[in-house]
Amino acid sequence: MEKLIITAAICGAEVTKENNPAVPYTVSEIAAEAKRAYDAGASVIHLHVREDDGTPTQSKARFQECIDAILRLCPDAIVQPSTGGAVGMSDLERLQSTEVTPAPEFATLDCGTLNFGGDEIFVNSDNTIFNFAKIMKERGIKPELEVFDKGMIDIAMKADRKGLLVRPLHFDFVLGVQMTATVRDLSFMVGSIPAGSTWTVSGIGRHQFEMAAAGIVMGGHVRVGFEDNLYIEKGVLAKSNGELVEKAGKIAALLGREIAGPAEARRILGLKSR
Numbered sequence: 001m002e003k004l005i006i007t008a009a010i011c012g013a014e015v016t017k018e019n020n021p022a023v024p025y026t027v028s029e030i031a032a033e034a035k036r037a038y039d040a041g042a043s044v045i046h047l048h049v050r051e052d053d054g055t056p057t058q059s060k061a062r063f064q065e066c067i068d069a070i071l072r073l074c075p076d077a078i079v080q081p082s083t084g085g086a087v088g089m090s091d092l093e094r095l096q097s098t099e100v101t102p103a104p105e106f107a108t109l110d111c112g113t114l115n116f117g118g119d120e121i122f123v124n125s126d127n128t129i130f131n132f133a134k135i136m137k138e139r140g141i142k143p144e145l146e147v148f149d150k151g152m153i154d155i156a157m158k159a160d161r162k163g164l165l166v167r168p169l170h171f172d173f174v175l176g177v178q179m180t181a182t183v184r185d186l187s188f189m190v191g192s193i194p195a196g197s198t199w200t201v202s203g204i205g206r207h208q209f210e211m212a213a214a215g216i217v218m219g220g221h222v223r224v225g226f227e228d229n230l231y232i233e234k235g236v237l238a239k240s241n242g243e244l245v246e247k248a249g250k251i252a253a254l255l256g257r258e259i260a261g262p263a264e265a266r267r268i269l270g271l272k273s274r
């Protein structure tokens with residue numbers, strides 16, 4: 001089995017310091033959390049950014065500042081900006097995270113519209129998805145195809161048939177938002193992507209480590225972090241993203257799966273080496 005790539009989703013757009021005081025907002029907090037995750041074994045940092053008061057933003061300037069600060073502390077980390085941003089942001093606003101210099105090597109591409117809890121709907125029309133894919137291809141950015149249910153794999157494949165994606169594809173199965181986070185559903189998703197694709201699983205909330213364990217034994221890769229889960233165990237808030245990455249690494253070690261460093265992660269994902 002390939003070594004395991006651990007992605008740390010350190011911040012997200014939705015969780016707040018009221019949920020867990022360790023959620024980072026400022027540039028220095030975001031960089032420090034990235035470093036804790038990196039030191040614990042994460043090679044990919046999935047990045048959202050905030051204003052100092054915690055408001056989510058897709059500002060190009062703020063992304064630039066945060067990416068530069070992260071790379072000063074973790075020079076070979078793979079920084080993966082979000083193009084999802086927060087519910088309600090416009091496409092142009094969301095795309096700003098791809099406009100930083102140098103262009104990111106990796107970024108998310110959300111492959112469908114979904115119920116995001118309560119009254120929230122995260123809108124991604126076919127044209128939005130195709131346009132984002134086209135822009136990422138032009139900028140040489142590998143998309144991580146964010147799929148929250150099976151239909152989103154089918155939409156990604158439409159983009160593939162239009163020539164908007166470059167193979168091998170990489171998927172992130174985000175389970176526990178719209179689709180349930182079960183091994184049965186994860187197996188269904190894994191069986192629904194083209195041969196030769198790579199994949200990560202992101203289990204939301206209490207499913208984070210169950211899905212991580214499943215991803216580790218099934219030969220996928222895993223995402224942990226505050227964006228998806230705030231707890232190190234039931235009722236106990238995690239002190240940092242590093243603690244969550246460390247726990248994923250311990251599960252992998254128990255199961256005999258080695259952790260990929262950034263260079264190995266770039267090779268596995270087919271990213272251009274830096």
Ligand code: KMH
Pocket residue numbers: 012013014082083084085086087108109110116122146
């Ligand atoms: N915050 C969500 C609305 C992504 O990063 O691409 C979108 C999201 C997915 O987190």
Ligand code: ZN
Pocket residue numbers: 009012013046048082084227
């Ligand atoms: Zn995200």
